[in-house]
Structures are given as C-alpha cells and as structure tokens.
Amino acid sequence: MLHTLTVHAARDLLRRRACSAVELAQAFLERIAALNPHLNAYITVTPEEALRMAREADARIAAGEDTPLLGVPIAIKDVLSTRGVRTTAGSRILANYVPTWDATAVAKLRALGAVFLGKLNCDEFAMGSSTEHSAFGPTRNPWDVSRVPGGSSGGSSAAVAADLCCAALGTDTGGSIRQPAALCNVTGLKNTYGRVSRYGLIAFASSLDTVGALTKDVLDAAIMLRAMEGADTCDATSVDAPPIDVDAIAAQLPELDGVRVGVPEEYFVEGMQPDVERAVRAAIAHLADLGAHLVPVHLPHTHLGLPAYYIIAPAEASANLARFDGVKYGLRVPSNDLVDMYRRTRGEGFGAEVKRRIMLGTYALSAGYYDAYYIRAQKVRTLIKRDFDQAFERVDVIAAPVSPTTAFPIGERTNDPWQMYLADVFTLPASLAGVCAISIPCGFDSQGLPIGLQLIGPAFGEQRVLSVARAYQLTTDFHLRKPALTQEP
Amino acid sequence: MLSPEEVEHIARLARLHLSPEERERFAQQLSTVLDHAAALAEVNVEGIPPTATVLPVHSVMRADDTPEHGLTREEALRNAPQTDGAFFIVPATLGDEE
Numbered sequence: 312m313l314h315t316l317t318v319h320a321a322r323d324l325l326r327r328r329a330c331s332a333v334e335l336a337q338a339f340l341e342r343i344a345a346l347n348p349h350l351n352a353y354i355t356v357t358p359e360e361a362l363r364m365a366r367e368a369d370a371r372i373a374a375g376e377d378t379p380l381l382g383v384p385i386a387i388k389d390v391l392s393t394r395g396v397r398t399t400a401g402s403r404i405l406a407n408y409v410p411t412w413d414a415t416a417v418a419k420l421r422a423l424g425a426v427f428l429g430k431l432n433c434d435e436f437a438m439g440s441s442t443e444h445s446a447f448g449p450t451r452n453p454w455d456v457s458r459v460p461g462g463s464s465g466g467s468s469a470a471v472a473a474d475l476c477c478a479a480l481g482t483d484t485g486g487s488i489r490q491p492a493a494l495c496n497v498t499g500l501k502n503t504y505g506r507v508s509r510y511g512l513i514a515f516a517s518s519l520d521t522v523g524a525l526t527k528d529v530l531d532a533a534i535m536l537r538a539m540e541g542a543d544t545c546d547a548t549s550v551d552a553p554p555i556d557v558d559a560i561a562a563q564l565p566e567l568d569g570v571r572v573g574v575p576e577e578y579f580v581e582g583m584q585p586d587v588e589r590a591v592r593a594a595i596a597h598l599a600d601l602g603a604h605l606v607p608v609h610l611p612h613t614h615l616g617l618p619a620y621y622i623i624a625p626a627e628a629s630a631n632l633a634r635f636d637g638v639k640y641g642l643r644v645p646s647n648d649l650v651d652m653y654r655r656t657r658g659e660g661f662g663a664e665v666k667r668r669i670m671l672g673t674y675a676l677s678a679g680y681y682d683a684y685y686i687r688a689q690k691v692r693t694l695i696k697r698d699f700d701q702a703f704e705r706v707d708v709i710a711a712p713v714s715p716t717t718a719f720p721i722g723e724r725t726n727d728p729w730q731m732y733l734a735d736v737f738t739l740p741a742s743l744a745g746v747c748a749i750s751i752p753c754g755f756d757s758q759g760l761p762i763g764l765q766l767i768g769p770a771f772g773e774q775r776v777l778s779v780a781r782a783y784q785l786t787t788d789f790h791l792r793k794p795a796l797t798q799e800p
Numbered sequence: 801m802l803s804p805e806e807v808e809h810i811a812r813l814a815r816l817h818l819s820p821e822e823r824e825r826f827a828q829q830l831s832t833v834l835d836h837a838a839a840l841a842e843v844n845v846e847g848i849p850p851t852a853t854v855l856p857v858h859s860v861m862r863a864d865d866t867p868e869h870g871l872t873r874e875e876a877l878r879n880a881p882q883t884d885g886a887f888f889i890v891p892a893t894l895g896d897e898e
Binding site: 407408409411504505518544547548550612614615617618619621622629633636637638639640641642643646647648649650651652653654655657658659661663666667669670671673674677683684686687688689690691692693694696728729732743744745770 | 807810811812813814815816817818819822826829830832833834836837838839840841843845848849850851852853854855857862871875876878879880881882888890891892893
C-alpha cells in the first residue's frame with residue numbers, strides 16, 4: 312500500500328530505509344499504468360525520468376542526506392514548465408512543446424530530490440472548472456467516473472485522490488486548486504499572490520495566477536508550500552514572507568481556543584446544493600466545538616466577484632496568449648500571408664473555451680469598452696479586496712463553502728459557459744483579493760460525492776489557515792476516506 | 801446581443817480565424833457573459849481606484865545588471881515550427897515588387 316502514503320509518511324519510510332525511492336516510484340508507476348487509462352489524470356507519464364531521479368535520491372539518502380521531499384513521488388500540472396519533458400498546457404497548440412528550462416517551483420522540488428512521475432491533465436491554459444476543456448480529453452472523477460474532477464487542476468485532484476502520486480502541483484487563478492480539491496476529497500492550498508514564483512508557469516492571468524499544491528493532508532500542504540515559497544529574481548511580483556513553520560503545523564493541538572472564525576452569510580446563497588450547505592455549516596460548528604469563536608462577517612461585494620473576474624482574467628489572458636503565433640514555438644498552420652498564418656494557427660490550435668476568453672478579453676480591452684468594462688472591473692476588484700481587509704480586522708480566518716455543488720456529470724455544462732463559470736462563485740473573490748485560502752474535505756452528499764470547506768486567510772496568513780485546517784483534520788476523518796476505485800489492488 | 805459582424809471584428813483584432821458556426825455561437829455566448837457583466841455598471845465606484853495588482857509594489861531598479869547565461873541559439877530555436885538553423889522563418893511580410 313505504498314501508494315496511499317502522504318509526503319511526510321513517505322519521508323518517514325525512506326528515512327528509516329523501510330523502502331527505497333526506486334521501490335516507491337515503481338509502486339506509483341504500476342498504479343498509474345493500471346488506473347490512468349480509466350481516469351486520464353496524466354497527459355504524460357515519465358517512467359524513465361522517474362526511476363533515474365529515484366536512483367539519484369537513493370544515492371543521496373545513502374550518503375546521509377535528508378530533505379522534506381527526498382525520494383518522494385510528485386506529479387506536476389501540465390502548465391508548469393519541466394526541462395526536457397513535454398509541457399502542453401492541455402492545448403493542441405503546445406502538443407509538442409518541450410521546455411528548455413524548469414519553472415522555479417519545479418526547480419526547487421528538483422533540488423530537494425523529489426521524484427517526478429509525469430505531467431497532469433488540466434483545462435486548456437488552466438481555463439475551466441471541469442478539465443473537460445483539455446485537448447487531451449477529460450479527466451474522470453475517481454469517486455464517480457461519469458463525473459468531472461473539477462478544474463482546472465482536475466488531473467492533479469484526481470491523481471491525488473486515486474493515489475497516483477504522493478502530492479501534485481497545481482495552479483489557482485480563480486479557484487483552480489480549491490474547487491477540484493473539494494470535488495475529489497483532497498486538500499488544496501491557494502497561496503497568497505506572490506508567495507510562490509510564477510516563473511515558468513505558462514501565463515493565464517498574470518495578476519491572479521498562483522502556483523500551489525494538492526495534497527492528502529494539511530501537513531503535506533505546509534511541507535509543499537515551504538519547499539516552493541520565496542522571492543525569485545525571475546518573477547518581479549514574487550515576495551519573501553516569513554517562511555512557513557512546518558514543525559508548528561505538525562505540533563498543532565486539536566483545539567482552536569481564541570481563534571476568531573468569520574462566517575459570511577453572502578456565501579450561503581439560494582440555489583446551492585442543500586447537502587453542501589449542511590456539511591459546511593456542520594464543519595463550522597465543529598470549529599466552534601474545538602474552541603473557535605464564530606463571528607458573523609459581511610463581504611457585501613461577493614456577488615460581483617464573478618462578473619469582475621470574467622472581465623479581468625480574460626483581458627489578461629488575451630494579452631498573454633498573443634505569444635502563441637506559430638513562430639517561436641508550438642503549432643503552425645502554414646499560409647503565404649503572415650496575418651493569415653497567425654489567424655489559422657490560433658483558430659486551429661486553441662479550443663473553444665480559450666477562444667471565447669480571448670474574444671471576451673479583446674472586447675473588454677478594445678476602444679470604446681476599456682473604461683466601461685476593464686477599468687470598472689478593476690475598481691470593483693478594489694471593493695472586493697476592501698471587503699476582506701475589513702473582515703480580517705475582526706477575524707483570523709473566514710470559513711465558507713468551496714463550490715456550490717458537488718461534482719457534476721461530464722458534458723452537463725460544456726455548452727453553457729455561464730453555468731460552468733458559476734462553479735467558481737465562492738473561490739473567485741479570494742483570488743481577486745490576492746489572499747490565501749485552503750480547501751479541505753468536510754463531508755459527502757447523499758450520493759457519496761465529496762464536499763469541501765474553504766478557510767480563507769489574509770495575505771500571507773497561510774500559517775494561521777494551515778493551523779486551523781490541521782486542527783480540523785486532527786479531529787475528523789473525511790480526508791482519510793478513499794474512493795472505491797482505489798481500494799482495488 | 802453582439803452581431804456576427806462585431807464578433808468577426810473582435811476576432812480580427814485577436815488574430816483568430818473563426819468558422820461561421822463559431823461566429824454565431826460566440827455571438828450568443830459572449831452576449832450572455834456581457835449581460836452578466838452589466839452588474840458592474842450598477843455599482844457606485846466614484847473615487848475608487850482600480851486594482852491592477854494586489855501587491856504593494858512599485859517600479860524599482862534591479863540591484864545590479866549582472867550578465868547571466870541565457871538560452872543558446874540552438875535552445876531558442878528548438879521548439880520553432882520553421883527555422884533555417886540560425887533564424888526563425890516566417891512568411892514574407894513585404895511584397896517582392898517594391
């Protein structure tokens with residue numbers, strides 16, 4: 312049962328020499344070979360690379376070295392550049408792109424001796440909430456393979472839930488770590504904007520993009536953040552914060568005396584699935600049982616998160632994706648005329664959702680609409696950020712649902728973009744405000760599908776968010792439950 | 801509701817080739833999103849500054865301009881769809897006649 316190991320449990324085994332990094336990597340590679348054809352969580356599996364890295368890790372372990380990730384099998388969302396390993400961003404336009412450098416987050420894990428198993432499926436350029444917008448086919452939810460795993464980091468959430476890796480890297484621009492974590496019963500931390508370098512991340516919306524991890528528990532979330540955080544000269548928007556104290560998270564007691572937990576009524580809206588509201592309210596009551604003081608807070612501009620995000624993010628995307636022009640990398644559809652070559656390359660290379668967002672962003676930035684849409688959305692963003700600033704004067708963390716529903720059937724929302732966008736209604740405001748938030752398992756609906764609790768903290772408040780989440784996991788077992796699929800040998 | 805002509809105008813600005821079927825579908829889908837974005841127009845934002853970044857950052861000079869190893873020519877060209885080994889190749893942008 313090596314594949315069920317968390318990062319910290321795997322390190323304990325490796326440190327005690329109870330297993331080798333090669334044995335560990337082989338256990339995961341066998342499981343990937345057996346289950347990935349059903350789940351489509353990985354776009355690219357790299358067995359040779361994994362075994363080579365595992366042999367190197369074993370040599371370092373034999374030499375007496377010890378790091379938090381030495382020999383631990385990790386998988387990486389396919390929007391993060393990996394030196395020498397194909398990186399597609401889930402897009403046809405990058406189907407054969409092989410980066411010549413690592414993303415900074417990837418390089419840091421590599422230096423610590425992590426073992427890379429492969430690259431994980433996602434919505435094309437991380438634009439989506441279901442992983443159905445991947446040129447490599449949808450990923451399936453391990454809890455019910457007829458349903459989506461969430462998105463855009465759906466390959467990451469499915470891989471962690473099905474034990475196809477110890478932990479996975481993901482990215483969160485508007486909820487792309489938290490929502491799939493909730494839909495697959497795993498732990499997902501969206502870091503404060505700037506805490507982890509974006510260098511080498513294929514850009515979607517640069518003022519919102521964050522790099523983080525999906526893990527099997529909160530302690531692993533702390534370990535992964537500690538491994539990746541810190542200012543980077545290659546990303547001018549990355550910043551140094553006091554490092555995460557992983558030992559303090561490990562030593563957290565199952566009590567929350569004196570912690571003030573804000574409960575925003577704006578996050579319990581009509582139309583959300585009753586089972587979700589029940590489970591999240593029960594989780595909040597559990598925090599109170601642990602000693603937390605519940606405080607009603609108001610985030611009055613919450614309902615504007617969705618419209619503001621779907622102007623700002625597409626606007627930034629339309630600029631970022633201008634680089635895919637059939638010249639320096641990626642697909643080219645030949646033509647004798649340069650502009651025609653651009654248009655045909657992009658028309659054939661991008662999928663429907665990416666084209667929709669480029670169109671939307673181009674419209675919002677075009678002459679006559681720039682002030683009415685883009686600048687106005689940025690002003691509303693200020694109001695949303697002020698909501699959080701004011702709330703965090705009174706509380707330490709805010710507790711809320713992650714997603715208004717549990718995992719929905721594959722195909723249900725692909726023809727109705729606005730319905731798809733609604734999946735992120737509770738995650739977008741924290742992204743626009745740039746604060747940190749974690750999604751942790753807190754229950755199941757009547758059909759046995761997972762539900763997530765969102766704990767939102769102020770900018771650089773990860774230590775507090777992780778400690779509250781850790782106290783919750785010490786006294787609940789939702790995060791330990793596994794889908795039936797993965798109980799097979 | 802956006803017209804197919806407006807959609808084609810945006811597609812040209814965005815350097816996207818769309819099929820007639822895509823033009824029609826996007827006209828309807830983009831209009832739905834813009835209808836929801838109308839909620840932004842109902843908010844009083846007088847005196848509210850726009851947020852372009854959440855970080856309290858300002859333009860700063862780099863500490864020092866230290867030359868570092870960058871990509872080799874071979875690395876820079878490795879992923880290009882068409883090269884002659886030294887340069888990216890693109891369709892001619894100027895006519896032969898002038």
